[in-house]
Amino acid sequence: MSTQNYDVKDLTLAAKGKLRIEWAAKSMPVLKLIEERFKKTKPLKGLTLAACLHVTAETANLMKTLKAGGANVSLCASNPLSTQDDVAASLVKDFGIPTYAIKGENTTSYYKHLNDVLDTHPHITMDDGADLVSLLHKERQSQLKEILGSSEETTTGVIRLRAMANDKALKIPVFAVNESNTKHMFDNRYGTGQSTIDGILRATNMLLAGKTFVVCGYGWCGRGLASRARGLGSHVVVTEVDPIKALEAVMDGFQVMPIKTAAKIGDFFVTVTGDKNVITYAHMLTMKDGAVLANSGHFNVEIELDELEKRAKSKREVRGNVVEFTLKNGKHVCVLAEGRLVNLAAAEGHPAEVMDMSFANQALAAEFFVKHKGKLEAKVYTIVPTMDQEIARLKLRAMGVKIDVLTKEQKKYLSSWEEGT
Numbered sequence: 001m002s003t004q005n006y007d008v009k010d011l012t013l014a015a016k017g018k019l020r021i022e023w024a025a026k027s028m029p030v031l032k033l034i035e036e037r038f039k040k041t042k043p044l045k046g047l048t049l050a051a052c053l054h055v056t057a058e059t060a061n062l063m064k065t066l067k068a069g070g071a072n073v074s075l076c077a078s079n080p081l082s083t084q085d086d087v088a089a090s091l092v093k094d095f096g097i098p099t100y101a102i103k104g105e106n107t108t109s110y111y112k113h114l115n116d117v118l119d120t121h122p123h124i125t126m127d128d129g130a131d132l133v134s135l136l137h138k139e140r141q142s143q144l145k146e147i148l149g150s151s152e153e154t155t156t157g158v159i160r161l162r163a164m165a166n167d168k169a170l171k172i173p174v175f176a177v178n179e180s181n182t183k184h185m186f187d188n189r190y191g192t193g194q195s196t197i198d199g200i201l202r203a204t205n206m207l208l209a210g211k212t213f214v215v216c217g218y219g220w221c222g223r224g225l226a227s228r229a230r231g232l233g234s235h236v237v238v239t240e241v242d243p244i245k246a247l248e249a250v251m252d253g254f255q256v257m258p259i260k261t262a263a264k265i266g267d268f269f270v271t272v273t274g275d276k277n278v279i280t281y282a283h284m285l286t287m288k289d290g291a292v293l294a295n296s297g298h299f300n301v302e303i304e305l306d307e308l309e310k311r312a313k314s315k316r317e318v319r320g321n322v323v324e325f326t327l328k329n330g331k332h333v334c335v336l337a338e339g340r341l342v343n344l345a346a347a348e349g350h351p352a353e354v355m356d357m358s359f360a361n362q363a364l365a366a367e368f369f370v371k372h373k374g375k376l377e378a379k380v381y382t383i384v385p386t387m388d389q390e391i392a393r394l395k396l397r398a399m400g401v402k403i404d405v406l407t408k409e410q411k412k413y414l415s416s417w418e419e420g421t
């Protein structure tokens with residue numbers, strides 16, 4: 001490979017990255033089945049595919065699958081802090097996949113890398129946060145006609161794409177992977193739940209038992225996080241704006257209150273809302289001394305960090321991924337991982353077991369664009385329920401779990417309306 005078509009931190013990290021990619025692969029049996037089928041049938045033959053995803057061991061396995069399907073793939077990071085540099089090195093050195101990602105890169109480098117993958121003139125793009133789709137629509141419109149479709153991994157990205165579709169600004173078909181049950185019910189809930197706690201623990205090594213743990217947002221990610229924090233002995237408080245989700249949190253046994261009230265009692269605060277300024281500087285002023293703040297939503301806008309930076313008396317890095325700010329009232333707050341996705345920046349992201357299903361959806365989305373070439377509209381598509389069920393069935397089989405099947409009589413009963421009391 002020429003030295004031009006990649007930008008990674010250090011190619012000598014490749015050996016370590018390869019071991020991690022292989023380790024993750026062992027827990028990704030559904031993706032493996034797809035890879036084996038793709039190797040035989042080459043559904044993506046002759047196509048160029050550009051992906052903007054967190055550059056992790058799990059993503060590396062997706063890239064291998066897409067390449068096995070015949071695509072020319074390239075990859076850039078979907079967050080400046082989530083890249084695993086050893087994995088990026090291995091992708092280039094061991095798998096010949098052009099990768100543009102360096103952990104800790106600045107905004108200029110981040111966007112240069114997005115442009116690098118778009119320079120390959122992809123037919124299919126893959127996003128985690130809709131940055132490639134956004135760049136294509138804002139600055140590279142001439143390429144839109146080359147695109148068969150784009151798939152989107154995350155809640156925040158899907159919200160962005162639906163907003164584009166509602167504004168009639170969306171010019172290409174997109175596939176909302178996040179809407180698959182086999183994605184959000186597992187990745188968002190169990191993946192975010194576990195990996196967020198993992199990030200907080202790796203960064204702080206603090207005890208969660210007996211602490212008040214405030215979860216802002218009770219979507220799939222918030223539900224998972226609240227349940228895992230409770231499992232570690234925290235008193236969990238939930239903040240919400242949606243009355244149905246708030247009610248669900250109450251009936252799940254959590255204390256629900258406005259963030260203004262929660263700010264005063266929390267020891268840990270984690271935002272998982274997809275919205276901005278959920279925790280403001282004004283809230284921070286009322287927090288306990290030493291409160292820990294983290295974000296596990298896609299963008300680093302959920303905590304009002306710009307105000308904190310402007311108004312804090314001083315700041316210092318007290319541990320890796322922990323910056324302690326001294327406020328004007330003399331109290332301190334500790335922000336983890338610069339308010340970026342704490343699960344990826346301070347830990348390794350979701351475990352491979354759940355990424356297996358998310359990325360099975362991604363691989364099938366790429367195949368979907370090929371199968372329906374020329375027939376799709378510029379709108380947001382979601383998975384057909386039978387495909388979603390098939391992914392779940394394959395996962396269960398790989399886990400050695402058997403389930404019942406409907407009898408003929410039961411099937412008939414479910415499709416009839418005459419039989420009653």
Ligand code: ADE
Binds near residue numbers: 055057348350352355
């Ligand atoms: N998003 C969250 N966890 C991830 C992982 N392990 N790989 C890729 N994207 C992720």
